[in-house]
Amino acid sequence: MFAYISRRILYAIPILIGVNLLTFALYFLVNSPDDMARMHLGAKYVTQQGVDKWKSERGYDKPLFYNDSQNSYKKLTDTIFYNKSVKLFVLDFGNSDNGRNIGGDIGQRMWPSLAYALPVFVLGMIVYISFALLLVFFKATYVDLWGVVLCVVMMSISGIIYIIAGQYLVGKVLLLVPISGYEPGLTAYKFLILPVVIGIISGLGSSSRWYRSIFLEEINRDYVRTARAKGLSEIRVLFAHVLKNAMIPILTGAVVAIPLLFMGSLLMESFFGIPGLGSYTIDAIRSQDFAIVRAMVFLGSILYILGLVLTDISYTLVDPRVRLN
Amino acid sequence: MANDLLKVLTQPYWIKVFVILVALSSLYAGYPLIFDSKAEYLTTDLLIYFLVCCLIVFISYIRQQPHLSGPWKNVFKNKIAMSSAVVLCFFIIVGLMDSVHFRKADISNSNLTETHYSTNMLSLLDVSLDYISRNSEKTYSAPFAIFSYAKENFTNDEGVKYRAYPRLKHAGVHLASEDDYLSDVISKSISGLGIGVVISMALIGITLVLLKRSRASSYLAIIAALIKNKLDLPWGIMLLTSAIIIIFSSCLFYASAFYHVMGTDKVGQDVFYLTLKSIRTGLVIGTLTTLIMLPFAIALGVMAGYYKGLVDDVIQYIYTTLNSIPGILLIVAVMLSIDVYIENHSAFFETAIERADIKLLALCGVLGITSWTGLCRLLRGEVFKLRELEYIQAARSLGVSDTKIIISHIVPNVMHIVLIVVVLDFSGLVLAEAVLAYIGVGVDSSIISWGNMINSARLELAREPVVWWSLISAFSFMFALVLAANLFSDAIRDAFDPRMQGIK
Numbered sequence: 100m101f102a103y104i105s106r107r108i109l110y111a112i113p114i115l116i117g118v119n120l121l122t123f124a125l126y127f128l129v130n131s132p133d134d135m136a137r138m139h140l141g142a143k144y145v146t147q148q149g150v151d152k153w154k155s156e157r158g159y160d161k162p163l164f165y166n167d168s169q170n171s172y173k174k175l176t177d178t179i180f181y182n183k184s185v186k187l188f189v190l191d192f193g194n195s196d197n198g199r200n201i202g203g204d205i206g207q208r209m210w211p212s213l214a215y216a217l218p219v220f221v222l223g224m225i226v227y228i229s230f231a232l233l234l235v236f237f238k239a240t241y242v243d244l245w246g247v248v249l250c251v252v253m254m255s256i257s258g259i260i261y262i263i264a265g266q267y268l269v270g271k272v273l274l275l276v277p278i279s280g281y282e283p284g285l286t287a288y289k290f291l292i293l294p295v296v297i298g299i300i301s302g303l304g305s306s307s308r309w310y311r312s313i314f315l316e317e318i319n320r321d322y323v324r325t326a327r328a329k330g331l332s333e334i335r336v337l338f339a340h341v342l343k344n345a346m347i348p349i350l351t352g353a354v355v356a357i358p359l360l361f362m363g364s365l366l367m368e369s370f371f372g373i374p375g376l377g378s379y380t381i382d383a384i385r386s387q388d389f390a391i392v393r394a395m396v397f398l399g400s401i402l403y404i405l406g407l408v409l410t411d412i413s414y415t416l417v418d419p420r421v422r423l424n
Numbered sequence: 425m426a427n428d429l430l431k432v433l434t435q436p437y438w439i440k441v442f443v444i445l446v447a448l449s450s451l452y453a454g455y456p457l458i459f460d461s462k463a464e465y466l467t468t469d470l471l472i473y474f475l476v477c478c479l480i481v482f483i484s485y486i487r488q489q490p491h492l493s494g495p496w497k498n499v500f501k502n503k504i505a506m507s508s509a510v511v512l513c514f515f516i517i518v519g520l521m522d523s524v525h526f527r528k529a530d531i532s533n534s535n536l537t538e539t540h541y542s543t544n545m546l547s548l549l550d551v552s553l554d555y556i557s558r559n560s561e562k563t564y565s566a567p568f569a570i571f572s573y574a575k576e577n578f579t580n581d582e583g584v585k586y587r588a589y590p591r592l593k594h595a596g597v598h599l600a601s602e603d604d605y606l607s608d609v610i611s612k613s614i615s616g617l618g619i620g621v622v623i624s625m626a627l628i629g630i631t632l633v634l635l636k637r638s639r640a641s642s643y644l645a646i647i648a649a650l651i652k653n654k655l656d657l658p659w660g661i662m663l664l665t666s667a668i669i670i671i672f673s674s675c676l677f678y679a680s681a682f683y684h685v686m687g688t689d690k691v692g693q694d695v696f697y698l699t700l701k702s703i704r705t706g707l708v709i710g711t712l713t714t715l716i717m718l719p720f721a722i723a724l725g726v727m728a729g730y731y732k733g734l735v736d737d738v739i740q741y742i743y744t745t746l747n748s749i750p751g752i753l754l755i756v757a758v759m760l761s762i763d764v765y766i767e768n769h770s771a772f773f774e775t776a777i778e779r780a781d782i783k784l785l786a787l788c789g790v791l792g793i794t795s796w797t798g799l800c801r802l803l804r805g806e807v808f809k810l811r812e813l814e815y816i817q818a819a820r821s822l823g824v825s826d827t828k829i830i831i832s833h834i835v836p837n838v839m840h841i842v843l844i845v846v847v848l849d850f851s852g853l854v855l856a857e858a859v860l861a862y863i864g865v866g867v868d869s870s871i872i873s874w875g876n877m878i879n880s881a882r883l884e885l886a887r888e889p890v891v892w893w894s895l896i897s898a899f900s901f902m903f904a905l906v907l908a909a910n911l912f913s914d915a916i917r918d919a920f921d922p923r924m925q926g927i928k
Contacts, residue, residue, distance in 0.1 A: 117745035125761040134768045251914070255851065255907040257858040260899055263882050271885075365752060365863060384756055384864050387764075396757050400748040 100415070104408060111404040115188065118400045122393045123184045132159035132179070135389060139196070156198075159183075183393070192394040195383070201394045204379060211281060212363025212375030215291055219298040220360055223306070224353060226299055231310035232337055235318060247311070253304030261301040262370045269293055279372035294371045298364065310349065317345045347418050354413045355406035362399060441484040445477055456526050462541045464525040466781045468708050472523045475715050495840070498919040503658045505915030507665040508908035514669055515703055515905050522549040522704035545777055549704075553697055556680045559594030561692035564884075567893050568609055568683045570596035595683045609683070616678030620671030627670065628663050635659065687893035690880070698872050699897045705873035706905060709788060709857050710850040717792030717799070722842060725800040726830055729807025736804070743797040751794040752863075758790045759865035780868035787860070787867060791853055799845045806838050840920040847913035851906045858902070874902045 126135075136150040136159070153159075159179060186193060192201035234246040270278035276293050317323065318341055326336045361376065368377035376395070383391035414421045432438060452473055456463040486492050499505050527541035550557065564573035571589040579585050599608055635646050635655070650660045676696060679685050686695040728739035746754070766773075766783060773779040810816060811834070819829050860866035861875025862882075869876060877898035884891035 113741065114745050114748050117741065118749055121745070121749075122757060125757055129761050130764045130768065134764050138764050138767055251910050252907065255855075255903055255910050257855045257878070257899075257902065257906075259858050259862055259878055259882070263878075263885065263895065267885050359750065362750065366859060380753070380756070381863060384760065387760065389760065392753075392757055392760060396749055396753045399750040399753045403748045403750060 100412075104412070107408050107411065111408075114404060115397070115400060118397060119184050119187060122396050123180060126389050126393060127179060127183075135159070138387060183390075187394070187397045192398075193390060195390045196388045197386070201391055204391075205376065205394070205398065208374055208376050208379050209361045209363075210375075211283075211287075211373050212368065212377060213361055214287060215294055215298070215367060215371075215373050215375060216360040216363050218291070218295045219302075219364075220353075220356065222295065223299045223302055227303065227306040227310055228342075228349070230303065230307045231314055232342065234307070234311050235314045235341070236333065236337060238315070238318070247308065250304040250308040250311075253300075254308070255304075256301075258301045258366060261297050262366065265293060265297040265300075266370065279370065281371075281373050290371065290373070294367045294373065298367055309352075310345075313345050313348050314341055317341045320344075347414070350413050350417060351410060354410040355403070357409060358402035358405040359399070361402060362395070437488065438484070441480065445480060448477070448480075449473075452524075455524065461526040461528045464527060464545050466525055466778065467785055468712060468781055469523050469525060471712050471715060471785075472520070472708070475711060476520075478715075489836075492836070492839070495919040499915050500657055502915045502919075503653070503661045504911050506658050507661045508911040508915075510662050510665040511669065511904060511908040512912060514666075514673075515707065515908075518549060518700055519704045519707040521552070522547045522701065523708075524548045545775070549700065553700065556694050557697045559684070559694060561592050561594065561684070561688045562590075563688070563690060563692055564891055565592055565595065565684055565688045565692075567685055567687040567695075568595075568679075569687065570599070570602070570605060570683075573891070592684070598682060609679075612679045612682055613675055616675035617671060619678055620674030623674060624663075624667035624670045627666060631659065631663060686897040687891075689877075689894050690884075695877075695894050695897050698877060698894075699874075699901050701872040702874045702877060702898065702901065703905070705784070705867055705871055706854045706857060706902065708784060709791065709867075710853045710909070712785070713788040713791045713795065713853050714846045714849060716789050717796040718842065718846070720792075721796045721799040722803065722835065722838075725803025726807050726834055726838065728800070729804040730811055730826070730830055730834065739800070739804075743800050746793060747797040752859075754794055755787075755790050755860065756863065756865050758793070759787065759860075762786045762790075763865075776870060780870045783868045784871060787865075791856065795845075795849050795853070799842065802841055802845065803838055806841055807834055810834055810837060844913075844917050844920055847909070847916050850913065851909040854902065854906050854909070874898045878902075 132154050133150055136153040137145055140149055140153060183193060190202065192205065195201050195204070230246070234243050237243050237246075266278050269275050270293065276289055278293075279290070281287060281290050314337075322344075323336060323340060326340050327333075331339075362380075363373070363375035363377035365377040365381055367373070368375045369381040372378070379391065380395050382388075383395070433442070453463070486496065525545050525547050527543070527545055529541055562572060562574075565571070566573065570592055572592055574589075575587045576590045577585060578588055578590075596605060596608065599605060632643060632646060635650075636643060639646065646655075649655050650663075653660055676685050680694070680696055684694050684696070686699065689695055689698065724739045724742070728736045749757075762783070766779060766786075770779065773782065816829060816833055819833055857866060857873060858875040858878050861873065861879045866875050866879075867873050877894055881891070881895035881898065884894065
């Protein structure tokens with residue numbers, strides 16, 4: 100197991116190098132730092148001095164890969180590539196384009212993100228799986244038919260519409276909870292109820308349908324027929340046999356998402372004013388703060404790869420047939 | 425191999441297909457003569473034209489292969505699938521009309537020897553909807569309203585200033601007095617309804633005549649079969665769907681000549697017109713994204729599965745790397761970079777429309793990257809299995825080259841996976857456009873799209889009284905398209921996915 104995990108982590112390194120090179124190419128080769136400076140300072144009326152000043156304040160005034168004017172190892176380290184890209188590997192995200200420390204911001208903002216994303220994830224799983232089991236229990240009846248129709252209809256509605264409609268109905272017409280905002284600590288719950296509920300509802304269609312198809316695939320297996328032949332009740336068959344075995348494909352999709360919960364949700368956080376990493380990214384996009392975007396891309400891929408490793412480990416826990424070596 | 429291809433292409437069937445393609449192309453190249461105008465080919469227009477040609481070739485190919493056209497027959501028998509296909513057809517017609525652009529000859533300068541063309545680029549849709557789009561108001565107005573949303577200052581005959589809702593310039597101008605308003609709205613709707621009924625009756629009549637010609641039975645027998653759904657296709661439900669759409673839209677189109685049926689937006693543009701214009705953007709994002717990504721996904725996926733070894737490792741590395749970046753962040757990162765690039769190289773593009781068009785294409789490309797990896801992985805797995813099958817082994821031991829095995833034995837046998845992924849992706853891509861518009865990396869703000877409409881409409885909900893019409897119009901059209909696409913793709917998946925056969 101340990102050998103397997105360390106091999107997986109070693110395997111992650113070339114992928115992270117790839118991600119790193121990709122973002123570096125996107126932001127420093129496709130566009131030169133001069134282009135970025137002009138974009139920030141307003142494309143037309145900008146002097147070369149202004150561009151140089153902007154670059155030196157943010158450390159973009161160095162050569163890309165090789166600095167001839169420095170000595171020994173500094174030839175390589177005093178470059179944009181080393182400072183802006185290589186340092187990401189030790190999670191040194193540097194400063195954003197408006198001068199704040201990105202690492203510090205991330206450490207602070209991941210908790211509100213988690214406060215939103217974790218309940219959506221846990222409650223969502225429970226709701227989706229129960230709904231899917233309900234449909235499977237009433238298989239080939241009108242409940243199943245209309246349930247699937249409901250799923251397809253809900254899938255066809257854009258996520259934005261759920262948010263706008265939810266905010267409008269609950270926040271503005273019914274006046275039950277505040278439309279947006281956030282408070283640290285336990286009082287945050289009243290700001291989180293609405294986004295969490297909307298988050299769960301907006302995923303109901305596609306997730307329930309997906310889980311339903313997994314359950315239906317299991318329900319045709321031999322062991323289910325055996326269980327029924329033994330005279331077990333349908334509820335017992337569903338919960339004790341089908342659900343347990345269907346957990347394996349469900350885990351594939353679910354566990355990989357757990358580390359990414361720290362990243363929150365771009366849409367929800369910015370609509371509801373939750374000061375998490377999602378709204379951090381949106382703000383960065385709107386102010387064209389490329390340093391933050393680069394950091395978030397790298398962080399996102401680290402968390403995704405972590406999720407993959409976790410998925411493999413969780414397999415060994417739920418499926419005794421799987422051994423990692 | 426070239427010989428084989430030549431032999432196939434000189435068959436009468438393929439010559440017919442070729443003639444259709446040539447006719448289509450010459451129509452596309454020659455239509456400006458009809459309008460006395462100059463054709464403009466945007467990059468996305470050309471790609472849509474290419475896509476249509478590909479579709480024609482694909483359909484012709486499928487029709488010739490019984491084992492490939494078999495599953496399609498199941499799709500065609502499915503009532504829900506066919507009625508959604510009809511809905512999709514109406515959307516596609518509007519989208520295609522909006523993809524034919526030209527500039528009209530400028531008549532005001534007719535004394536010059538050479539013809540000048542207006543700077544305004546129009547599409548076929550713009551020309552047909554001219555009677556709606558030219559009726560701009562000052563600001564918001566509710567659907568079917570004859571008064572503006574905002575009060576204005578007036579001075580009456582005695583010089584006293586007062587504030588009131590002004591009459592709209594282009595809505596209900598034919599009304600003699602404001603008391604006729606309600607009866608006029610109703611009578612205009614009924615007239616529209618009547619026109620719709622006439623058109624759909626004509627459509628049903630033509631279909632009946634055609635059905636009778638292909639089958640030697642009486643009209644009564646055909647109508648009975650139609651209602652009982654005993655024909656080869658569910659014609660009954662298809663005609664019903666078309667009739668509903670035709671009646672509904674003729675109401676809207678007819679009443680549009682007198683009122684703003686879906687109101688006007690902040691700058692007074694007719695919302696119905698904007699919603700129709702958005703159809704093209706949605707379709708472009710849903711289809712061109714796939715068109716751009718398909719060659720890469722198929723080539724790399726098949727190569728990885730077929731050659732294994734180093735090739736497989738390299739391709740796997742590429743898609744794992746791209747896949748490990750969360751999709752939305754990848755789109756954001758690439759689009760921001762492209763924004764800067766376009767901003768700094770604006771000299772490349774002649775007009776703002778061209779610039780927006782290239783950005784739309786770039787967005788399709790980026791969305792393509794995010795959906796490409798999944799297809800690539802599926803194909804790799806399937807080819808892994810296929811290459812060990814006897815018929816491939818036999819071909820290999822007979823000395824058939826790898827290229828030929830891939831093209832004639834492997835690719836046709838993985839096409840069902842490609843098809844399923846393509847149709848399943850479509851609706852997701854249309855929905856993604858709205859999200860991207862909100863985030864701020866979507867299509868250019870100069871392009872009319874549902875995403876841009878919803879994004880600007882969300883702030884209007886805070887007004888008092890609420891401005892709900894742009895949101896509802898954009899939402900309902902988008903919903904109709906995505907729902908139809910979802911239902912249609914479900915039928916395709918059920919018909920093609922062997923795993924789904926036992927389940928249902």
